[in-house]
Amino acid sequence: MSEVAVTLPDGSQRNLDAGATSLDLAAAIGSRLAKDALAATVNGELVDLDRPLESGATVSIVTPASDTGREVLRHSTAHVLAQAVTRLWPGAHFAIGPAIADGFYYDFELPGNGSFSDDDLPRIEAEMRKIIAEDQPFTRSEHSFAEGLELFKSQPYKVEIIKAVQAGGSDEDHHEVGTSTSVSAYSNNPNFVDLCRGPHVPRTSRLGHFKLMRVAGAYWRGSEKNPMLQRIYGTAWESEKALSAHLEQLEQAIARDHRKLGRELDLFSFPSELGPGLAVFHPKGGTMRRVMEEYSRQRHEAAGYEFVYTPHITKSELFERSGHLDWYADGMYPPMELDEGQKYYLKPMNCPFHVLIFKANPRSFRELPLRMFEFGSVYRYEKSGVVHGLTRVRGMTQDDAHIFCTREQMGDELTSLLNFVLSLLRDFGLNDFYLELSTRPAEKAVGSLEEWEEAESTLARVATEAGLQLVMDPGGGAFYGPKISVQARDAIGRTHQMSTIQLDFQLPQRFELEYVATSNDRTRPIMIHRALFGSVERFMAVLIEHYAGNLPTWLNPEQVRVLGVRNDHDEYAFEIVSALKARGIRASLDFANEPLGGRIRNAKQEKIPYILVVGDEDVSGRTVGVNARGSNDPERGINLATFIERVVAEVANHGSPELHGA
């Protein structure tokens, strides 16, 4: 009998009987592995366990507790979902159902254009558990296009995918079908077959640690021109433990939600009288924001920026010339019409204003790089369904700056800019970054190819030199220039796009910007747009969620609260508050009108970094009792002057009581 020889991930060789499958290989390695195996990777391709192996292949067995393993079981769970829905809604059409981060979804079209409600989820889930209990096999089959069209004739979306692949198709379509020359399908039983590349788990009994999460509408093929399908999202994991850990993490994320914390900590609100996406900052949120802005200004000044101010409205002429009205009119508030039909727009961008400042005087190379900074409030008419807390608003303030420099200065300028960006973000307590480079879009782009290439390679070099992971986003740049964006991971591992650094070939051209070079020639400058916070509102939201509301001392609206044990200690408490205020610390006094425990509880709920309790011993010894946030163990008898120095130092170095221990 002939044999097949395969190589394992550790480099070792195994010989198997001819016709052996990955499952046989797993069994040869160990019974435990055979039991765990879900699929296999053969020469880098993910395949079913029952696919026969060929000699010379490199094979690794995919088990549930791995990224690929979870992907396989999520995808298979999506098939079970589709089967359950077709059982409960005979005649339902199903479209696509991929694995996604943490789970899967499947898109359906219900008979009579029906839709799911949240109440349907438990029924569907119960049906899915039945299918899993039935222990159905996943069986792969391959068909010609003609057979495929026949097989799926009652499933119009599947037919559309097959036809698209037949006609050349996109990568996405090929992904569904499997190859560009045939149609791959998986059936669980005679009544359920789905178009699919696979692979899948061998049998439905391998699934089960899942939960359906929500229903949602989703456009077919992601285009709003297409009909809207009914999507069901679910999450699926390799074990009950992993599932509950994930659900637990979702709970945590809800507890950190800046909209909830913003209300609880009395930072800001969205009065419905103002309209969606328009926030007001209450005194506490205003304090946090002011501290953020003041610090930002201070850093920008030190980095050589100059401060400019521009109005919130402008005649249409400006945005006609900049081109914004051509491309983004939908995203702008409609114009105000004044006498003689003159149109004024609320500004959605600051850049054309800064461009006008550049143009206000003849410029010399000696003035470059010219860096103009503004906290510029802009207004964008975001579509009604997209506004979200402080992260997607209709009125926001960008920490916007535009740098005008020579082509020769571009590299150095970008290098120092990126360092500046990262340094500022770190000062706010974000430490885990990666960079994304968005390059020239294939279709439309202004500027010469050489300009793009130079700009992109400069950005890439600067990014690489920063020593951070660089993710390419090919074709993701705006049509007027490439950009680098800084992505930050927060305390629970979510990523947020923070700063963007964008080159612009368009505006200098449209506004005919020029400076007089050393050669006495008039030369077009390079323009760099950049925002570090992005918007102050959004950055606040990210910080609130990152810290779960436990803002570091320097950003906290209230830094110290002083409580006398009895009200005959209030006088000493007041003295402490005054001493703290004299050193610039935001402190307040809570009079002893209710028991200490209650007052401590209130202060804790407000997430104030330091609660000072003072009683008889403290009055006589000029000391304080320090209850630091995050500690269960109050410190007694701390010298008042020592404590004040400690808080002052903590504010100066942007620390937090949690970082010291107690």
Added chain:
RNA sequence: GCCGGUGUGGCGCAGUGGUAGCGCAACUGAUUUGUAAUCAGUAGGUCGUGGGUUCAACCCCCACCGCCGGCUCCA
């Protein structure tokens, strides 16, 4: 903009046809308290808005608005 859900005092919630209740917060009084809730009392809501059905609507129907979850979009 599209799909689905939802809307009750400042906040969190109960109330599925007979003109609204709880907790917290607020206010008043008492209490003087050493590290996460002192006690008592008072006040506060045309139940998102506008129509409709009904003898009667927080409750059923329609429209609009806001909010939530997605989709699309995000200069």
